[in-house]
Each structure stands twice: as structure tokens, then as C-alpha cells.
Amino acid sequence: MIAAISWVPKGVSRSIPAVAEPPSKEEIEEILNSRTFERSEESENEDHDEDMVVDAAKQGDEVAHALVAADALGKASLSTTSVPFQDIADSLRELDMEHYDEEDDGVELIGTGIGDAYYPSNDMDPYLKDQNDDDSEEFEDMTITAEDAVIVCARNEDDVSHLEVWIYEDPADGDSNMYVHHDIIIPAFPLCTAWLDCPIKGGEKGNFIAVGSMEPSIEIWDLDIMDEVQPSVVLGGISEKKKKGKKSIKYKKDSHTDSVLGLAWNKEYRNILASASADKLVKIWDVATGKCDITMEHHTDKVQAVAWNHHVPQVLLSGSFDRTVVMKDGRIPSHTGFKWSVSADVETVAWDPHTEHSFVVSLEDGTVEGFDIRAAKSDQSSESKPSFTLHAHDKAVCTVSYNPLAPNLLATGSTDKMVKLWDLSKNQPSCVASNNPKAGAVFSISFSEDSPFLLAIGGSKGKLEVWDTLSDAGVSRRYGKYSNRNIS
Known part of the structure; x- marks a missing residue:
């Protein structure tokens, strides 16, 4: 409604509204504390983080909600009930992240044909040109004129x-x-x-x-x-x-x-x-x-x-x-x-x-x-x-x-x-x-x-x-x- x-x-x-600086963790805590949340005595125990997430969501503060949820997730990852360390290690070993930037022998990189073409200017590059057009339209939409x-x-x-x-x-x-x-x-x-x-x-x-x-x-x-x-x-x-x-x-x-x-x-x-x-x-x-x-x-x-x-x-x-x-x-x-x-x-x-x-x-x-x-x-x-x-x-x-x-x-x-x-x-x-x-x-x-x-x-x-x-x-x-x- x-x-x-x-x-x-x-x-x-x-004409172009300013973008707010991202809040610090201290500011987020201040925002949460300033809101009129209903907190029970049990909020001091292990359910504290979950209650804060629910409260933040109810209040509609998406930034606070996301940061509190991330904080709760971080704490969960350190707890003894989180995913076993061995499972994480096995997953990383399977991805072989240590050698991700080494070329595989015998594998030809994709790059033939039009992908190798050289354009004297960005205006002639169809990919960059489209991107510039999109940016221009977005800038125009964000501009508030004196007649609006x-x-x-x-x-x-x-x-x-x-x-x-x-x-x-x-x-x-x-x-x-x-x-x-x-x-x-x-x-x-x-x-x-x-x-x-x-x-x-x-x-x-x-x-x-x-x-x-x-x-x-x-x-x-x-x-x-x-x-x-x-x-x-x-x-x-x-x-x-x-x-x-x-x-x-x-x-x-x-x-x-x-x-x-x-x-x-x-x-x-x-x-x-x-x-x-x-x-x-x-x-x-x-x-x-x-x-x-x-x-x-x-x-x-x-x-x-x-x-x-x-x-x-x-x-x-x-x-x-x-x-x-x-x-x-x-x-x-x-x-x-x-x-x-x-x-x-x-x-x-x-x-x-x-x-x-x-x-x-x-x-x-x-x-x-x-x-x-x-x-x-x-x-x-x-x-x-x-x-x-x-x-x-x-x-x-x-x-x-x-x-x-x-x-x-x-x-x-x-x-x-x-x-x-x-x-x-x-x-x-x-x-x-x-x-x-x-x-x-x-x-x-x-x-x-x-x-x-x-x-x-x-x-x-x-x-x-x-x-x-x-x-x-x-x-x-x-x-x-x-x-x-x-x-x-």
C-alpha cells in the first residue's frame, strides 16, 4: 500500500544524487541498537545471532540484515558444529586452486577468427560500443533534470x-x-x-x-x-x-x-x-x-x-x-x-x-x-x-x-x-x-x-x-x- x-x-x-558511503560494522551495530527490536532474555544465548537476523529482516533494513547474517555465518564457520575441515580441504584439493593459472599442455586457447580482430578505437568495437550505449542510457535515467x-x-x-x-x-x-x-x-x-x-x-x-x-x-x-x-x-x-x-x-x-x-x-x-x-x-x-x-x-x-x-x-x-x-x-x-x-x-x-x-x-x-x-x-x-x-x-x-x-x-x-x-x-x-x-x-x-x-x-x-x-x-x-x- x-x-x-x-x-x-x-x-x-x-541532478545526480550522491551515493552513501557503506556503513562500518560499528555503524551497523549502532543502527541495530537504535531500532526498537523486541529481544528476549534468551537472545544472549546461542540463538542471539539468528534472532538478530530475523529482527533486521522484519525491520526491512537490507544492509543491516546482510551484514548481521554474514557475521552470524562467520561465527558458524568457526564453531565445532560447522562443516568438517577435512571436507573443505578435500574440495579445495579437487579444484587444484594452486595451479589454476598454469596452461595445460596440448590445449589451444580459443582466440581465432573475429575474436582476434583489432579495432582502432573503442567506438568501432561493437562490444564496447554497446556497453557505452548502456552506460549512457543508465546515466540519463539517473539524471534528474530541472523539468522533472x-x-x-x-x-x-x-x-x-x-x-x-x-x-x-x-x-x-x-x-x-x-x-x-x-x-x-x-x-x-x-x-x-x-x-x-x-x-x-x-x-x-x-x-x-x-x-x-x-x-x-x-x-x-x-x-x-x-x-x-x-x-x-x-x-x-x-x-x-x-x-x-x-x-x-x-x-x-x-x-x-x-x-x-x-x-x-x-x-x-x-x-x-x-x-x-x-x-x-x-x-x-x-x-x-x-x-x-x-x-x-x-x-x-x-x-x-x-x-x-x-x-x-x-x-x-x-x-x-x-x-x-x-x-x-x-x-x-x-x-x-x-x-x-x-x-x-x-x-x-x-x-x-x-x-x-x-x-x-x-x-x-x-x-x-x-x-x-x-x-x-x-x-x-x-x-x-x-x-x-x-x-x-x-x-x-x-x-x-x-x-x-x-x-x-x-x-x-x-x-x-x-x-x-x-x-x-x-x-x-x-x-x-x-x-x-x-x-x-x-x-x-x-x-x-x-x-x-x-x-x-x-x-x-x-x-x-x-x-x-x-x-x-x-x-x-x-x-x-x-x-x-x-x-x-
């Missing part, structure tokens, strides 16, 4: 979790091409992502993806490095899983203590990341220092989603399974915030990018509710009614995305396997287009900032889909006038 999708702005990615759209999918398959970095080429002739450029193995089932350009490693900007998962930590990975086995930054997490055979968990300072369900990066304050968790908390992190600056406890159940206001970056929205949405204004830390009650568990929240006072909430019962903060009641006991209530889908509306260019155009995705486009003009929603993208239950959708009518879709079938919404006659007729405009 694909649990989350994030677009990377065009021109940000390094990049999409990051948080994906799980066969108990292996990873981030897939996709390239979407959309040439002028209309024949698009889409392929996986590289992927990153991650240790836990991903639930949410947020792209950010905070210069964690120095410089003006970066190209990073924050990942929330079933674990309480938030990992931030560098998308410009291939074959990386460790994140650049880890926010929170577990420092100790078991102690003296008793089930006890020790968390890092200010860490979440349950799954991270939602993430939101602040584009104005680029080092700031908000997180929502099943531990009922909302946290504000400084990714540059790796520390939690603020912890908020205004919800009474799992917090599913967070979102920063596009126009007032100090304002944060959060939605919870307690069936409330809360708005906090960082400019007034002492204020308790504004609260709205909704009809079902919150799936996601989203601010309208075209106005600072409107947002939508999608719910588990298939509805979408819109709110105007100007109508919010300062008295928490008073109910603020929604601007509209839209019965959008037959099942949970897991994901929504506002079009960044066309005002009032909202996309919704549901576990009923449908993606729909809505015109929210005058708070009277009308369906513009409906599509079954064959992605299964839809968990994540996102309009592109660079190509605003491209909608990326991910769901239970685990296949990335990209819908050119302007190809729909209804969308083209109503919003085609925006297709040649740029986002201001």
Missing part, C-alpha cells in the same frame, strides 16, 4: 517499508513517462510524510522528507543521497525497549509515546515541523536542533492531522478522534485557542491556500465540512456551525487536497476507491469530476505546486497514479482558463 505522497518542487533535487517532477511515496510491501522516489516526465508531445529513480528502506510502517527544505546539513536549502510511522519517532531522510541506511535527523523515539527481562519502555526526552499520524512543515519558518500522534499530543519541533520546542495537550483522543495556515504561518490547526478541530495561534501563546466540534472522527484538515480564514475537515463517515474562522465563537461552550457540510463519499474521506492555482477546487479521496473534484464556490459544493483511479482504497492525494492540475494518488494497491485532471471535460471547461497561469 501507499500511505502517503509528497511532491518535491522542481529544480530542488540534485519528483514524487515521494511512503510504501509498504511484504512487510518491507520504504520511500520510493519517482520521476514523472511530462514532455510537450503529451507522452508522459514515470519510473522509480531510487528508494530508501525505512525501519517502520510509514503513516505520513512532509517534504521540507530546511538546511539541516548547512547551506541555503536542502531536500528532505520527514516520515511519521507506527513508531513514536520522526525520521528525516536526505532525498539527494542514494543507498542511505540512516536518517539525517531523528526526532524523539525510544531509547530503551527492554530492561532486565521486564517489559519497560524508555523514551527520549520530549518524544511522542505512540504512532505519529500527521506531519506539517512550516514553509515560512523553515526549521519548524508540527506533528500529531496517537498519544493525544501535538508537538512543535525544531529540526535544525532536533529538539521539541512546544507540546500541546488540547485533545482527549488520538490526533490525526495538523496543518499550518498558508497566510499566517503562526496559526496551526489540528484534528482528532475526539471529534474536534482546534486552532492555536502562536502569536498568543496564552490563548486556549478556538475549537470546532464535528460529526465523526477527523481524518484530515486542510487550509484553503487562496484565503487565510477558511479550512476543510474530512471525516470518517464520508463527509467534508467547511469552516470560516471569522465565525468562530470565543466562548468554548458555544457551537460554531460549519459553512457547509458535503456528503462526499460512501466511506471515510482519508485525504483532501486544494488546487494551488484554481480557487475553490478541492480534491477528495476515500476508502470507497473514488477520487472526486469539487467546486466549493459560495459554500455550495458541486461535483465537477469523479474518477476511479484503480488504486484501491485511496489513502493519499496531492496536487502538484509546479503543475497544479496533476493529482498524485496512492492507495491500498500500492501503485502510484497521476491524474491529469484537465483531461476531464468538466474540469477543462470550468478551470481551463487557469492552465496557462503561474502560481503567484
Whole structure:
């Protein structure tokens, strides 16, 4: 399945991503120790190596798995229960490795005919020429141009979790091409992502993806490095899983203590990341220092989603399974915030990018509710009614995305396997287009900032889909006038 999708702005990615240095044995041990493995007291006896291999495989860390397995194999070869030394000696004697480089008398080496031909240059040698062509094509495939759209999918398959970095080429002739450029193995089932350009490693900007998962930590990975086995930054997490055979968990300072369900990066304050968790908390992190600056406890159940206001970056929205949405204004830390009650568990929240006072909430019962903060009641006991209530889908509306260019155009995705486009003009929603993208239950959708009518879709079938919404006659007729405009 694909649990989350994030677009990377065009021109940000390094044209040829760097390749990570192979980890040392000490680094592998550190990685293994940092993962939240379940180890029993028996792991100290003869089953220790086998358990480590199984744990590494479950976590999806292929490098760690291979190295630990090799280490275990090496130990096995030294044990008294391994293959008898005499059998190995007999096998080597049969191969006669001591004389492998001596020519046998009377044997003519193969080398007559075209094999002896001399080519004045490598370009004329058909074998080398083909090899050079293959290398050229491979180099071209690995190059990310400034015009390439990049999409990051948080994906799980066969108990292996990873981030897939996709390239979407959309040439002028209309024949698009889409392929996986590289992927990153991650240790836990991903639930949410947020792209950010905070210069964690120095410089003006970066190209990073924050990942929330079933674990309480938030990992931030560098998308410009291939074959990386460790994140650049880890926010929170577990420092100790078991102690003296008793089930006890020790968390890092200010860490979440349950799954991270939602993430939101602040584009104005680029080092700031908000997180929502099943531990009922909302946290504000400084990714540059790796520390939690603020912890908020205004919800009474799992917090599913967070979102920063596009126009007032100090304002944060959060939605919870307690069936409330809360708005906090960082400019007034002492204020308790504004609260709205909704009809079902919150799936996601989203601010309208075209106005600072409107947002939508999608719910588990298939509805979408819109709110105007100007109508919010300062008295928490008073109910603020929604601007509209839209019965959008037959099942949970897991994901929504506002079009960044066309005002009032909202996309919704549901576990009923449908993606729909809505015109929210005058708070009277009308369906513009409906599509079954064959992605299964839809968990994540996102309009592109660079190509605003491209909608990326991910769901239970685990296949990335990209819908050119302007190809729909209804969308083209109503919003085609925006297709040649740029986002201001």
C-alpha cells in the first residue's frame, strides 16, 4: 500500500544524487541498537545471532540484515558444529586452486577468427560500443533534470517499508513517462510524510522528507543521497525497549509515546515541523536542533492531522478522534485557542491556500465540512456551525487536497476507491469530476505546486497514479482558463 505522497518542487533535487558511503560494522551495530527490536532474555544465548537476523529482516533494513547474517555465518564457520575441515580441504584439493593459472599442455586457447580482430578505437568495437550505449542510457535515467517532477511515496510491501522516489516526465508531445529513480528502506510502517527544505546539513536549502510511522519517532531522510541506511535527523523515539527481562519502555526526552499520524512543515519558518500522534499530543519541533520546542495537550483522543495556515504561518490547526478541530495561534501563546466540534472522527484538515480564514475537515463517515474562522465563537461552550457540510463519499474521506492555482477546487479521496473534484464556490459544493483511479482504497492525494492540475494518488494497491485532471471535460471547461497561469 501507499500511505502517503509528497511532491518535491522542481529544480530542488540534485541532478545526480550522491551515493552513501557503506556503513562500518560499528555503524551497523549502532543502527541495530537504535531500532526498537523486541529481544528476549534468551537472545544472549546461542540463538542471539539468528534472532538478530530475523529482527533486521522484519525491520526491512537490507544492509543491516546482510551484514548481521554474514557475521552470524562467520561465527558458524568457526564453531565445532560447522562443516568438517577435512571436507573443505578435500574440495579445495579437487579444484587444484594452486595451479589454476598454469596452461595445460596440448590445449589451444580459443582466440581465432573475429575474436582476434583489432579495432582502432573503442567506438568501432561493437562490444564496447554497446556497453557505452548502456552506460549512457543508465546515466540519463539517473539524471534528474530541472523539468522533472519528483514524487515521494511512503510504501509498504511484504512487510518491507520504504520511500520510493519517482520521476514523472511530462514532455510537450503529451507522452508522459514515470519510473522509480531510487528508494530508501525505512525501519517502520510509514503513516505520513512532509517534504521540507530546511538546511539541516548547512547551506541555503536542502531536500528532505520527514516520515511519521507506527513508531513514536520522526525520521528525516536526505532525498539527494542514494543507498542511505540512516536518517539525517531523528526526532524523539525510544531509547530503551527492554530492561532486565521486564517489559519497560524508555523514551527520549520530549518524544511522542505512540504512532505519529500527521506531519506539517512550516514553509515560512523553515526549521519548524508540527506533528500529531496517537498519544493525544501535538508537538512543535525544531529540526535544525532536533529538539521539541512546544507540546500541546488540547485533545482527549488520538490526533490525526495538523496543518499550518498558508497566510499566517503562526496559526496551526489540528484534528482528532475526539471529534474536534482546534486552532492555536502562536502569536498568543496564552490563548486556549478556538475549537470546532464535528460529526465523526477527523481524518484530515486542510487550509484553503487562496484565503487565510477558511479550512476543510474530512471525516470518517464520508463527509467534508467547511469552516470560516471569522465565525468562530470565543466562548468554548458555544457551537460554531460549519459553512457547509458535503456528503462526499460512501466511506471515510482519508485525504483532501486544494488546487494551488484554481480557487475553490478541492480534491477528495476515500476508502470507497473514488477520487472526486469539487467546486466549493459560495459554500455550495458541486461535483465537477469523479474518477476511479484503480488504486484501491485511496489513502493519499496531492496536487502538484509546479503543475497544479496533476493529482498524485496512492492507495491500498500500492501503485502510484497521476491524474491529469484537465483531461476531464468538466474540469477543462470550468478551470481551463487557469492552465496557462503561474502560481503567484
